[in-house]
Amino acid sequence: MVDWSIEPIQFFGIAHFFEKLHTLWMSLLSGICKVCVPAPAKINLFLSVSEKRADNFHELRTVLAKVQLHDLVTVRKAKEKGSTTISCPGNIEIANEHNLAVQMVNHWRSATGIENGIDLLIEKKIPMQAGLGGGSSDAVSTLIGLNLLSQKKLSFDDMLDLGARVGSDCPSFLLRGACVASGRGEQIREVKPDANKKISGNRVLLFKPSCGFSTADIYGRYQVGDSLFPDTNQMDERIEHWESGQLSLIDLMYNDLSSPVLKKFIFITALFKELRERFKLNPMVSGSGSCCFFIIPEGFDIGPVKQLIFDSWGEDIFLTETKLL
Template sequence: MSVTVRAPAKVNVQLAVGAARPDGFHDLANVFLAVALYDEVTVAPAAELKVTCSGPDAGQVPLDRTNLAARAAELLAARHGLEPAVHIHIDKDIPVAGGMAGGSADGAGALLACDALWGLATPREELLSLCAELGSDVPFSLVGGAALGTGRGEQLTELPVGGDFHWVFAVADGGLSTPAVYAQFDRLAAGADIPAPQPSPALLDALRTGDARALAETLSNDLQHAALSLRPALSETLSAGLAAGALAGLVSGSGPTTAFLAEDPTAAEAIARALISSGTCRTARTASSPAAGATVR
């Protein structure tokens, strides 16, 4: 017996970052959009907790108990007085350490899969609370679609989306540490008066109406300057995508993946080919949004 859950990647169409809080986190206005790139997490009974992984960049995925999928199994088991005796296999297709919440998707996927495997029927609000304990992006991986994340990103308000959006994701060589990017943001912002983060009304309206050109005009990421200062070569990738006809481009989350909004699927494919030919990225992937959250297959 096994249970498989498919969980999506995300792109941040707005990431507004406030000043560092006393606990080290930052208040955010984080507009998430789930995209149709997925990891699949399969859990099955085992003698003890074990994690394996296959797919692109699988060698970069930790297989010990620092893996969010393993932590999810342990957290859910502890909540219900169980032993986390499961084999978790991650079939990975979301770029690793790429600012697209692949680890968070695995955490949400494992939580949902273990809940089904163990027949717990945990209420959704409790699952979301457990997701928030695992990490700021994990609740959105469970919810999917589009949502505004406030607090440190874990407090979600689902958002209406009026149509499909088409994306190209340029995958860089190597990853970027999210804590390192936030630390660089703090260094660059030292002494500045940072306003409280607020969602953009124009961006929310563009999502609601499904207007890709309006969305392109409102995309923003307060972490982009920090990510580019740590990885200056990403500026060349952004320039290449825009030159290939993207409506807009930005660093996805904390990077180093860069995201490009395209007019339609045909344009997305052309942009992806141009990015690969430019030599400014390792590969490029196309995907549409919004996508459903973590779902039992």
């Protein structure tokens, strides 16, 4: 029989070794001054919006899936204590204190008491005012970067709380795969593993007109009575049926905010009609738009569809093929 007992002097020697190792590791961490964190876009596979609550937010249920399209956020320690700078090459109009990433830095400082200067670089690939969550994703990637750089780590719950303070859909970007969000969007849970596995890797075509849509405007035009799901129990049931395999992904896909978008922007309605009739596709608006998408069927020739979209909306639109994470 092997004797695994350790004499006290040996134990304290081992403890001292690990203490030294921990000190060395922390000193190495403190020497890291820059991290780069990808910020994925999202699409809403399902979105149903109920009545306004007392806090003036709508109660909702949504299934959010991340896609491979992403921004890149670089978080760097700066010398000037308490300073925050932000650079967004090609998008100078969002490089200011109103950017959600800057707001996240401010909330992180309040939560941790850390006053390190922070420089942010956001390299945008996700179009703005598109319903793809680019601003919220950038903010969450900023938070992840700050947590990686800091010796005072925030817990996952702490990060969820900070995310919810900055934006309703921020918490969803703390989960890698698809998730179900409720409340105003800040209450999240992972999609059941089998359902998530089935959708991961699906090809998606994203296409956005040259204009962006105001979320506030689209919500302002939304009529709750137009929803197929008048109460949250029916919304939950729809999602549960999909997760359990009783509904296909295509049957799940639905967006209450499509109604105000399609009523206001007739050019989207016309293109959707042609995509359905000519190609048997199921196009949707993501969130409040203006980006639209559809799941690309396996073996489907996407070339003629891309050409139709360019012919309909012009060559200056955003169009890219990506995959669900």
